[in-house]
Amino acid sequence: MFENLSEKLEGAIRTLKGSNRITEVNVANTIKEIRRALLDADVNYKVAKDFTDSVKEKALGQKIQIAVEPGQMLVKIVYDELTQLMGGTKQDINLSGNPAIVLMAGLQGSGKTTFSAKLAHYLKKQNKRVLLVACDVYRPAAIEQLKTLGQQLDIEVYSEPENKNPVEIAQHAVEYAKQNKYQVVIVDTAGRLAVDEEMMDEISRLKETLQPSETLFVVDAMTGQDAVNTAKAFYDRIQYDGVVLTKLDGDARGGAALSIRAVVDRPIKFIGTGEKVGDLDVFHPDRMASRILGMGDVVSLVERAQQIFDEKEAERINKKLRQNQFDFQDFYSQIQQIKKMGNVKDLLSMLPGVGKMVKDLDIDDDAFVPIEAIIQSMTPQERENPALLLTHRTAASRKQRIAKGSGRSVQEVNNLLKQFEQMQKMIKKMNQMEGSDGGRLRRM
Numbered sequence: 001m002f003e004n005l006s007e008k009l010e011g012a013i014r015t016l017k018g019s020n021r022i023t024e025v026n027v028a029n030t031i032k033e034i035r036r037a038l039l040d041a042d043v044n045y046k047v048a049k050d051f052t053d054s055v056k057e058k059a060l061g062q063k064i065q066i067a068v069e070p071g072q073m074l075v076k077i078v079y080d081e082l083t084q085l086m087g088g089t090k091q092d093i094n095l096s097g098n099p100a101i102v103l104m105a106g107l108q109g110s111g112k113t114t115f116s117a118k119l120a121h122y123l124k125k126q127n128k129r130v131l132l133v134a135c136d137v138y139r140p141a142a143i144e145q146l147k148t149l150g151q152q153l154d155i156e157v158y159s160e161p162e163n164k165n166p167v168e169i170a171q172h173a174v175e176y177a178k179q180n181k182y183q184v185v186i187v188d189t190a191g192r193l194a195v196d197e198e199m200m201d202e203i204s205r206l207k208e209t210l211q212p213s214e215t216l217f218v219v220d221a222m223t224g225q226d227a228v229n230t231a232k233a234f235y236d237r238i239q240y241d242g243v244v245l246t247k248l249d250g251d252a253r254g255g256a257a258l259s260i261r262a263v264v265d266r267p268i269k270f271i272g273t274g275e276k277v278g279d280l281d282v283f284h285p286d287r288m289a290s291r292i293l294g295m296g297d298v299v300s301l302v303e304r305a306q307q308i309f310d311e312k313e314a315e316r317i318n319k320k321l322r323q324n325q326f327d328f329q330d331f332y333s334q335i336q337q338i339k340k341m342g343n344v345k346d347l348l349s350m351l352p353g354v355g356k357m358v359k360d361l362d363i364d365d366d367a368f369v370p371i372e373a374i375i376q377s378m379t380p381q382e383r384e385n386p387a388l389l390l391t392h393r394t395a396a397s398r399k400q401r402i403a404k405g406s407g408r409s410v411q412e413v414n415n416l417l418k419q420f421e422q423m424q425k426m427i428k429k430m431n432q433m434e435g436s437d438g439g440r441l442r443r444m
């Protein structure tokens with residue numbers, strides 16, 4: 001996401017390199033480039049103009065600081081302005097009420113159903129009892145889709161397939177939630193392909209009747225300027241509380257993220273960055289600004305890791321590492337943890353400066369598939385005792401069997417074993433180093 005914009009903004013700022021001062025003359029060109037970068041990213045024209053006017057004013061008003069290069073100063077100004085443009089500070093979802101009711105609104109295909117499931121999953125992890133409600137009475141497939149997601153996540157889905165009145169269904173669901181002590185009710189509603197009166201009428205009746213603590217407008221970031229227009233049309237009718245911007249993992253140019261806040265005075269609260277239920281991020285304007293400027297988003301990366309990583313498992317593996325007992329079972333378990341963190345390219349792009357480098361790389365999310373297949377074809381003994389495959393007299397025939405079982409070549413099995421051996425050596429070395437200096441490295 002945002003790679004093109006990042007690149008162009010960096011390019012624009014680079015035009016100031018070498019100057020030791022910001023002047024009306026040298027900043028004019030840079031500002032023009034910044035504006036062009038924003039417009040190319042599909043940012044609304046007026047938003048782009050206001051933005052660059054403000055950057056220019058601040059840049060010219062800066063006192064000259066000898067220690068800071070004009071380029072660096074401008075990065076800071078643009079960073080602050082981007083953060084401000086996207087809403088300044090993070091805004092939480094309001095879950096007051098018993099149960100709290102979250103109503104979803106948006107066009108068909110925007111990602112409402114997917115997001116409903118993601119949010120349910122996110123809240124469940126915070127130990128909340130969540131009920132999902134399927135209110136799309138026009139598309140039976142939509143009810144099925146939510147049910148399937150609910151089943152995967154072990155979250156109950158309330159539906160009334162025979163009832164064609166969404167307001168009634170939602171009311172019944174809230175009653176049901178009260179009786180069954182659910183704390184949050186997430187109501188997924190029907191969308192249409194375009195804004196139409198019937199849909200608006202239905203969603204506003206739902207909002208009036210349910211009085212939700214939070215109404216979220218879900219919008220596909222890939223629709224660019226249209227996203228902003230739809231956001232405005234919905235806002236005029238139902239004054240929602242927050243925006244969910246989905247599909248930011250795709251080719252979205254990011255303009256919607258930058259324009260929505262300026263056009264409707266409502267914050268983006270979440271972003272969707274993939275189809276899997278784990279691909280949900282709380283929206284932090286400052287972190288997003290940092291990402292856009294190629295400064296990475298290490299904080300979000302660490303947070304995601306913390307959410308996913310199983311501490312007990314990490315401790316167990318750590319212990320095995322220290323005792324030089326790391327085996328294939330552990331290796332496999334580590335791969336599963338990494339996979340849970342989501343799209344590899346997306347993760348890499350959170351590291352400072354890396355986003356640009358991986359932009360054109362074809363990083364396959366299936367990269368782990370052959371490794372997993374090979375490990376799965378090992379017997380439990382082989383997984384726990386890698387020596388059986390590395391040095392034992394039966395190693396060759398075992399490797400052949402594994403290659404056959406996994407549908408990979410013996411060469412691939414050998415490669416994996418070689419990598420594993422190298423890893424083992426490195427672990428051993430590290431352990432020795434730590435042992436010899438009384439654990440100094442461990443504390444570093």
Ligand code: GDP
Nearest residue numbers: 108109110111112113114246247272273274275
């Ligand atoms: P709804 O009609 O608004 O309920 O939309 P759906 O939830 O059915 O989503 C429409 C399509 O978009 C589905 O194929 C989803 O898998 C996909 N989708 C939803 N959110 C995301 C996202 O954040 N990233 C990507 N790449 N796809 C998404």
